[in-house]
Amino acid sequence: MVDVFVPLFNIPFVMTELITISTISTISNNQLKLVTLNGWLYNKRGSGKILFLQIRDGTGFIQAIVNQNDVSSAEFELAKHLSQESSISITGTINKDSRAPFCGHEIWVSQIEIISHSQDYPIAKKSHGDAFLMSNRHLWMRSIKQHSILKIRASLIRAIRDYFDSHGFLLIDSPIFTPNACEGTSTLFETEWFNGQKVYLSQSGQLYQEAACAAFGKTYCFGPVFRAEKSKTRRHLNEFWMVEPEAAFMDLEGTIQLAEDFLCYTVERILNIHEKDLTNILERDLTIVKNTRKPFPRILYTDACDKIAKLGLEIKTGDDFGSPHETELTKQYDKPLIVTHFPSKIKAFYMKKDEFNPDFAKCMDLLSPEGYGEIIGGGQRENNEQTLMIEMQNHGLNLKDFEWFLDLRRYGSVPHSGFGMGLERCLAWICGLHHVRETIPFARTLDRMNP
RNA sequence: UCCGCGAUAGCUCAGCAGGUAGAGCAGGUGACUGUUAAUCACCGGGUCGGCGGUUCGAAUCCGUCUCGCGGAGCCA
Secondary structure, rough: OOOOOOOOOHHHOOOOOOEEOOOOOHHHHOOEEEEEEEEEEEEEEEEEOOEEEEEEEEEEEEEEEEEOOOHHHHHHHHHHOOOOOOOEEEEEEEEEOOOOOOOOEEEEEEEEEEEEOOOOOOOOOOOHHHHHHOOOOHHHHOOHHHHHHHHHHHHHHHHHHHHHHHHEEEOOOOOEOOOOOOOOOOOOEEOOOOHHHHHHHHOHHHHHHHHHHHOOOOOEEEEEEOOOOOOOOOOOOOOOOOOEEEEEEHHHHHHHHHHHHHHHHHHHHHHHHHHHHHHOOOOOOOHHHHHOOOOOOEHHHHHHHHHHHOOOOEEEEEOOHHHHHHHHHHHHOOEEEEEEEHHHHHHHOOOEEEOOOOOOEEEEEEEEEHOOOEEEEEEEEOOOOOHHHHHHHHHHHHHHHHHHHHHHOOOOOOOOOEEEEHHHHHHHHOOOOOOHHHHOOOOOOOOOOOO
């Protein structure tokens, strides 16, 4: 952000001066200059005649020094009694100092004004429980770790958009209200339309991307999706964000390569921008994250089952992996792992069966290392009308609801593929967080709708 | 839905061979000119989740309900 020179009409004691209004993010440009910072008191320490105020302004954190000799006694008393998270406006000189926390600079305060006094701020300096912090999410997001996570989230979203925008994919938003289930029937949030018809909150934008890619070639959607599953684990949210690219004339191999290239690009972008946040603030060991380089190891579902069995876990070929299976399997690798050709039986109706072995689907899961689970799932779609209709009937779907979807197979059907990536799981892995709920500003989970 | 764990000060937790509550942080007052979750001294703060039961006596033992947490299933 560019600094601006404006008179501060609302602050009487500087009315006659022109002062630089600065932000902490651009503070190093103002070395030895007199600036005004508007922000909040993050923490305070005192030592008699000198006070250390830790200020945050949304763009960063900085330490302010209030020396008794530099300010009026009224201002010193005011600073001494400032409470945590009071909003303040301070004017002072920027100085580099090796002792300064956060940004290596400090502001030597010459004037200080309180904008609003904060009373009994609930989040103390000592430790808190997760439930308490989630109940105070609206305040918790002010703290330095949460600040970093949400900034990295914003960067990840930008990286995702930039990747697809610059690789020929057109953003085509899928609707959120949908008349029917995409994959199953039991996991949707239900609501009522004006005419009394039941409608659902979308759990995936994929079907609409299939229509979009037949119109525009390569498309993607990126928005919130909703799952009504009563999952209570650190990998689950009932509302989360998913990016779903889809491309015409792309087969399973193409989708795998796209997923690899995409993930490498986005992870590299995040590392370039946020390596310091990750290592210093989130204390993330980035060794494995930095291994996100093409190509990723690949394994067939059946081979993965053998491997899991050899690791001593019980698994029947034909069953889907459970969480412990995934975790043990991915522990064998120091990179994201791609598992392909799951049994058709356990996959969605639109998955294309393998030509040589129709018991298995042309699908892929990308499993994150370090136990964060599946972060990408996708594959090639069934593009034959008759085969698709049979599959839909086998899945108990009402063909009438899907006439438009079948039209895509009637009017110039082509092989096409795509995948979906869960934003929060990917972010939780990059940041090394215990729980995905910290990766979204306001998490919606089974037991939490507030704040 | 199932399996575990938990509920004590504003917050984090200790107290559980049954004898009516304690620390740190937060808040208040004071000391301290370089603190890094600063430190030190003092002060205020609690129907020990609800309801029943056992007992002379329950935060502590038993039952039950409510709420929270973790995991499984399902999934990104």
